[in-house]
Amino acid sequence: MEAFTTHTGTAVPLRRSNVDTDQIIPAVWLKQVSRTGFEKGLFAAWREDPTFVLNDPSYEGGSILVSGPDFGTGSSREHAVWALQQYGFRVVIAARFGDIFRNNSTKMGLLPVVLPGDKVEALQAAVEAEPKLEVTVDLVERQVRWADEVVPFEIDDYTRWRLMEGLDDIGLTLRHADDVATYENGRQPWLPTTV
Amino acid sequence: MGRTLAEKVWEQHVVRRAEGEPDLLYIDLHLIHEVTSPQAFDGLRLAGRKVRRPDLTIATEDHNVPTVLGPIADPVSKTQVETLRKNAAEFGIRLHPMGDAGQGVVHIIGPQFGLTQPGMTIVCGDSHTSTHGAFGGIAFGIGTSEVEHVLATQTLPAYRPKTMAIEVSGELPVGVTAKDLILAIIAKIGTGGGQGYIVEYRGEAVRKLSMEGRMTICNMSIEAGARAGMIAPDETTFAYLKGRKHAPQGELWDQAVEYWKSLRTDDDAVFDKVVEIDASTLTPFVTWGTNPGQGLPLGESVPDPESFDDPVARSAAERALEYMGLTAGTPLREIEVDTVFVGSCTNGRIEDLRSAAEILRGRQVKTRTLIVPGSMMVKKQAEEEGLDEVFKAAGAEWREAGCSMCLGMNPDTLKPGERSASTSNRNFEGRQGKGGRTHLVSPQVAAATAVTGRLTAPADL
Secondary structure, three states: OOOOOEEEEOEEEEOOOOEEHHHHOOHHHHHOOOOOOHHHHOOOOHHHOOOOHHHOHHHOOOOEEEEOOOEEEOOOOOHHHHHHHHHOOOEEEEOOEOHHHHHHHHHHOOEEEEOOHHHHHHHHHHHHHOOOOOEEEEOOOOEEEEOOEEEEOOOOHHHHHHHHHOOOHHHHHHOOHHHHHHHHHOOOOOOOOOO | OOOOHHHHHHHHOEEEOOOOOOEEEEOOEEEEOOOOOHHHHHHHHHHOOOOOOHHHEEEEOOOOOOOOOOOOOOHHHHHHHHHHHHHHHHHOOEEEOOOOOOOEOHHHHHHHHOOOOOOOEEEEOOHHHHHHHHHOOEEEEOOHHHHHHHHHHOEEEEOOOEEEEEEEEOOOOOOOOHHHHHHHHHHHHOOOOOOOEEEEEEOHHHHOOOHHHHHHHHHHHHHHOOOEEEOOOOHHHHHHHOOOOOOOOHHHHHHHHHHHOOOOOOOOOOOOEEEEEEHHHOOOEEEOOOOOOOEEEOOOEOOOHHHOOOHHHHHHHHHHHHHHOOOOOOEHHHOEOOEEEEOHHHHOOHHHHHHHHHHHOOOOOOOEEEEOOOEHHHHHHHHHOOHHHHHHHOOOEEOOOOOHHHOOOOOOOOOOOOEEEEOOOOOOOOOOOOOOEEEEOOHHHHHHHHHHOEOOOHHHO
16 A cells, blocks of 8 residues: 655545445445446535535635544445545545544555544534645644644554555565464364355 | 453464464355455465465355446446456356356345354454354454465454453334444444444343344444444344254254354453433434444434534534534424435345335335345345335336445446435435435335335334
């Protein structure tokens, strides 16, 4: 995956809560067997509304999505992450994320940033007042910065390190293949196989 | 200090633990379906990797399949299903394709084969994998990157979630089901209430549930934000498993049961969070909005958004009413539906079909009514019991196994503006087809609603 250290760009305020992954990428888009082309399906139903924020030219080119709480709930579809990335987003900021979405994001190098609800609200308001406001998401310092604001965020050291190095989890795990083999030899004898 | 059930199962599966890193967790069973796996197999091919344990992996076709006999008409769906067949053959994975006697929704067939057992770790590229926790294991949904990781290594790096107990006291009243209970729980704790937790459902009402009911509860854990839900195994669990194709036999069965009996939360264990709910006060529950937490007892009315103190909940309610085409104050019982769907990994099991048939026996449906068994095994059993004849006589459609109208990936969808009473798990905007409006209900309420054409409890008939 692409390494993430710090990113500066403009933001898109998404004033919705419970943004489930069915909204981020509707199921009809999940029939593809490739990993590309999902940007066309991003928020496909909502984008039909001309007033939807992604249709507002003032936010064109935004790379930081700032959403209401409970972003990425529901279905485990990683296609939601691919769609956001392929559309051009590098960061999603929200007060709460669905666990699976958050996990999928960190596997792909899309940074999910949890900020307190009032800070999300403040950032949305700042961006609405000034759509071309420069926003920096700094994974090294664990900060989101805009105008005079500096807001810290939490992320565990291991995930941060993986993101900053752009490391592939499978490669990391395969270094411990011996541990896996040892564990396998001690598994309970009644556990089923699919054979 | 004692340990919770979740902690016991987790510790049993730690392959490697290192300071400052997630645990490396061994995965006992990996379920595969056509939607979230193609890019994972591509990844393996690109890296020249194999599937480490094809013998702990099983695949089925469910999301895309039509539920009427015949080939898949949509060429894109067809390609996806054919891709799974190609991948299963190339990597040596057992597959139950359309038409096979073992085919069905991934979370229905695992338990039916006896592959889902207490104390196991089970994953699948599907958020409703939480279903399998009903047997007392840790089961959770993963994304495609993690599917690839499990295929390649049979492990996953993960931090252990916090533990939550949901204590359900009292007894469910007659006509109130596991589905009503879980909808009430989600309405109580919210769609984000379970985020970061493994939930253990406990208490008298849970102990009295059948395995089917327990699976319905655990299935919808994800709708409360919890990645996994679990219920300690007991005699009900053992009785369900005994004699199933992949359940242990002979001496191994005895050994397994002895171990399984240790899989309960110790009396002195401490949960990170405890939620209490009294089952005896519940009545049939339905959703009115566009997330599973927006639900109420059927006897109530569509809420006024102004009645919500929290501004986020208020604006979500406003938007939901607009999408759902509902007016605040309308009694839920007056909401008319166009379609009734009984099926899905939430409510597509034999017990669900029996309870719907009981209500439809000798009655006629007023709406389009789809009865979709969760698997071909469920279908066969239902037909042996004559349930198909009951449904057909009532004017309902008796279908082949699949995910069907739970999600808009196959021909079973709602048209824009159409409204359903659905036994599935998600009432998200467009979930059952673009512009479709979904009310989540139990199989009993679904059947009664089919008879009247309005949201109805069986007791109203």
